[in-house]
Amino acid sequence: xxxxxxxxxxxxxxxxxxxxxxxxxxxxxxxxxxxxxxxxxxxxxxxxxxxxxxxxxxxxxxxxxxxxxxxxxxxxxxxxxxxxxxxxxxxxxxxxxxxxxxxxxxxxxxxxxxxxxxxxxxxxxxxxxxxxxxxxxxxxxxxxxxxxxxxxxxxxxxxxxxxxxxxxxxxxxxxxxxxxxxxxxxxxxxxxxxxxxxxxxxxxxxxxxxxxxxxxxxxxxxxxxxxxxxxxxxxxxxxxxxxxxxxxxxxxxxxxxxxxxxxxxxxxxxxxxxxxxxxxxxxxxxxxxxxxxxxxxxxxxxxxxxxxxxxxxxxxxxxxxxx
Numbered sequence: 001x002x003x004x005x006x007x008x009x010x011x012x013x014x015x016x017x018x019x020x021x022x023x024x025x026x027x028x029x030x031x032x033x034x035x036x037x038x039x040x041x042x043x044x045x046x047x048x049x050x051x052x053x054x055x056x057x058x059x060x061x062x063x064x065x066x067x068x069x070x071x072x073x074x075x076x077x078x079x080x081x082x083x084x085x086x087x088x089x090x091x092x093x094x095x096x097x098x099x100x101x102x103x104x105x106x107x108x109x110x111x112x113x114x115x116x117x118x119x120x121x122x123x124x125x126x127x128x129x130x131x132x133x134x135x136x137x138x139x140x141x142x143x144x145x146x147x148x149x150x151x152x153x154x155x156x157x158x159x160x161x162x163x164x165x166x167x168x169x170x171x172x173x174x175x176x177x178x179x180x181x182x183x184x185x186x187x188x189x190x191x192x193x194x195x196x197x198x199x200x201x202x203x204x205x206x207x208x209x210x211x212x213x214x215x216x217x218x219x220x221x222x223x224x225x226x227x228x229x230x231x232x233x234x235x236x237x238x239x240x241x242x243x244x245x246x247x248x249x250x251x252x253x254x255x256x257x258x259x260x261x262x263x264x265x266x267x268x269x270x271x272x273x274x275x276x277x278x279x280x281x282x283x284x285x286x287x288x289x290x291x292x293x294x295x296x297x298x299x300x301x302x303x304x305x306x307x308x309x310x311x312x313x314x315x316x317x318x319x320x321x322x323x
Contacts, residue, residue, distance in 0.1 A: 075288035136277030
């Protein structure tokens with residue numbers, strides 16, 4: 001502002017003229033400020049990029065805030081482009097902690113997330129009183145048995161140490177895989193809730209470790225074989241040539257391990273999810289996801305939200321019964 005407000009302290013004619021001019025300028029200034037304030041309020045009320053809007057999820061039919069643990073991968077850019085053509089702006093927020101990704105949806109900071117399979121989701125809901133539900137399926141990824149020393153599961157010596165991920169969901173799946181490989185047997189055939197306490201007979205020694213350490217155990221020689229999830233295998237440089245046993249991804253018993261888009265129950269009927277799932281399963285996005293996972297996956301396009309919900313309910317019922 002270039003004008004100065006000068007208040008006269010004397011009683012002469014010059015002082016009076018200055019005072020009159022000052023009031024005139026002040027009145028003009030106040031009028032201008034009032035107009036500016038109204039304009040700013042109007043802009044704040046309609047700005048789509050305001051701080052409050054960007055810090056929480058959106059119910060806008062033209063916007064989706066999704067949480068993911070791989071938000072910087074190429075296929076997200078392709079997916080954004082597909083949805084843009086449908087008039088939807090996809091905002092991807094990358095988080096590495098699964099509980100935070102689910103809590104973000106539960107609290108409303110995220111509209112939806114993509115990172116987990118149904119068994120993980122069921123455990124979150126049961127443990128945290130969550131109301132999260134699946135609204136679409138993506139794929140099943142392998143949890144294979146790797147070895148750098150042996151080329152066939154039959155070559156593993158008696159008592160060989162096998163590293164397995166110690167988190168409950170992947171530990172149970174690892175046990176089921178090792179049973180299919182003929183290396184152990186589980187009580188009542190095992191389930192997605194199996195633990196080492198369910199092992200009846202075994203020709204190997206189990207070494208439960210953090211999922212991030214399964215590759216390390218294999219490479220440092222503390223384990224002769226390791227059950228490693230697809231992501232860790234990629235990060236650790238384990239090629240398919242080191243796989244000594246891999247489950248059949250067409251097996252219907254792998255339903256608990258279908259990866260899903262997840263939202264809150266009260267948002268499950270939002271029409272945006274159908275567009276999101278359809279865009280994900282477009283040829284271009286599926287090709288990018290396939291390349292990222294070195295073809296080690298099986299897309300699940302036949303699983304509807306209703307069918308996924310039934311599987312989730314069954315898993316949650318079993319978890320509650322087990323206590």
